[in-house]
Amino acid sequence: MVCRLYLVLIFSCVHLIFLSSQQKTRFVYNDGFDQADLYVDGIARILPDGLLQLTYATKLQMGHAFFKQPFDYGPSSLLSFYTHFVCALVPPKLGADGGHGIAFVVSPSTDLSYAEQAQFLGVFSNETSSSSSSSSHLLAIELDSVYSVGVDKLENPHVGIDVYSPKSIESALPSYFSNVLGKNESINLLSGEPIQVWVDYDGSFLNVSLAPLEVQKPNLPLMSTAINLSEIFQEKMYVGFSAATAKLTSNQYILGWSFSRSKEQLQTLDLSKLPQAPPVPREEKQKKQVPLVFIVLVILLVVLVLMVLGGAYWYRRNKYAEVREPWEKEYGPHRFSYKSLYKATNGFCKDGRVGKGGFGEVYKGTAPKQAYRCEKTVT
Template identity: 35%
Template sequence: MGNFSNHLFAVEFDTFQALVIYGDMYGDINDNHVGIDINTVRSNASKPASYYDNSSKSSHEVVLESGNPIQAWIEYDGAQKIVNVTISPASLPKPSKPLLSLAMDLSPIFKESILKMGSTEADPLDLSKIPSPPRNGTPSPGLGRRGIKIGASSAMVTLALLLCGITISVYMLRRARLAEVLEDWELDVPHRFRYKDLYIATKGFKESQIVGKGGFGSVYKGVLPKTREEVAVKRISHNSKQGVKEFVAEIASLGKLRHRHLVHLQGWCKRNGDLLLVYDYMSNGSLDTFLFQEDKNLDWGQRFRILKEIAAGLLYLHEEWEQVVVHRDVKANNVLLDSNMNARLGDFGLAKLYEHGKNPRTTHVVGTVGYIAPELSLTGKATASSDVFAFGQYY
């Protein structure tokens, strides 16, 4: 219900399924719904957007993002203390059945100065004090029928305007949180994911979704909202030395790699300072957990097969693809295992490309201590041979 001191009442017309907000579970039902919010942005009642057709006596979906005009009725019965929300296409009359009905006394929600309205023909009206409807023709004490009608109408106009302002503000804030501004070069690079989809997939990049730490940031488990496919989303840290140019080069070139023993890079996303890579999800995690944790073991047959599979992947990177790919961070942490314990080499965050027959263009010593070839400290140039040295370290 939220804090009553907030004095907040809103009707949301939401086109985004927020699963978490500020680290807490949020629980929107879908990405096309209407909700009633009391003193919080967590809906007290919500339903998929739809309207009741008086002619066919059935409900029909309303797509809020369609761009078609939609009309809405937000009504509060002060006597029965019920809030009704009704929507329909602008071309149709008001449906006979509301989409949402919530039993709620709104008098504690709004300050007295908001709810009281006056007119020349009626005393000031407090909606919490509206008398019950007369029974069997008995006149209602206090306010006359005409006074009640005028006062209630005035109060509802003010309430409707207030609700519209609150709803628009909440909607704009939530949209701004997931807004994207595309640069020109982004339009030319294929396989781009929407940030909104990755945000939903990872439950707002919740800490509990982290499945590992990559060379430059955290890796999150996610489920794509449309296909329900499990993916791994690598979120490049804000303080990473890997800039936008390196990021673009990686997705443009490494996204073309296809080998059964390499983790497939499905796509990418960039939003402000966030750089995101989307990979196939490997359900059994990384090889290091099987090598160094006592509760997980590999027999010698499995170990030998994993070595052969990673060797095959390195051979593809070094000799069989159109360019030489030097991984530069071959280690047990970057060997990932799928559901059938097949090994794939992943985390190409440090990979550099150079044409066959040419010297490597990088002069920076990068990698993991213990896996770095000795000659790198002298030359500063990673080669296919330095990858083979690192491979031998966990062999």
């Protein structure tokens, strides 16, 4: 009985040790990070829906998220790792520039308080870029969404492999190899759409691949670099993410993450379970405001037109106004108006002309109250 009890205890201990080692060699977060064993700092946070948000619309900030347990990369350990994660870089509005980017980081420490924002992505700084301290012995795979002038060979938004410093040892424009088309297709890092990223290191070559969410892992990586990470890695290394903002900001998310020390044990992400990142805000179309100068000019033009029309009316009225003698005020008018005479003679019709006197031509007409028709006299 005692022997059986010892055997059960030994089996339990071995089983626990096995589970512990399994936990330290791989993990996967498919349906959010609300139960994840992560250490977060800066402005990074885990949202209620499970999204891991590294940065938001705040200038000159950075956020970090690391798996709490370090991985053993001692002399007797297999120096390899494989990871697959899905991220989304959401700019403040559609078509706008955003910053500054996301980096997958393998670091000897979770303390990156010395790091700087902007082009350093919350991973490096001016000091660590030129030093050989243990804190600078880290690897970063960056998705830089901003034109980083003077930092990288590619000043456009790019994907880069960084060792010791933000100056990439290799970089490439964001794209993926289409297995269907047999050629590279570009990717817009700031589309706000989820992007899959694979980072594979087999001990000799470091491969980085990208693809949209609906596309399988490409047959050809975006970058493949021969590198010996044993010169960089310490005995204990942490894996995680970093992101930063500058004057330009973005909402930068991690939707899902799988990590393993071996390629065979890397668990597949169930893309259907991933939380969704908020879409890119669309800029509301603002009503075009009419300039004040234009309004004043229109008003002046309307006033000018009214004055011209008023002047024309006043001139015409005075031109055809009836002139009355002073005595007519007492006895009333004893004359016909020009308008009445015009109507009476049917517009001074030639057929109504009866002769010509010393003061002009004489026409026959009919009083306004009677109908008049100008007819030619047939002789």
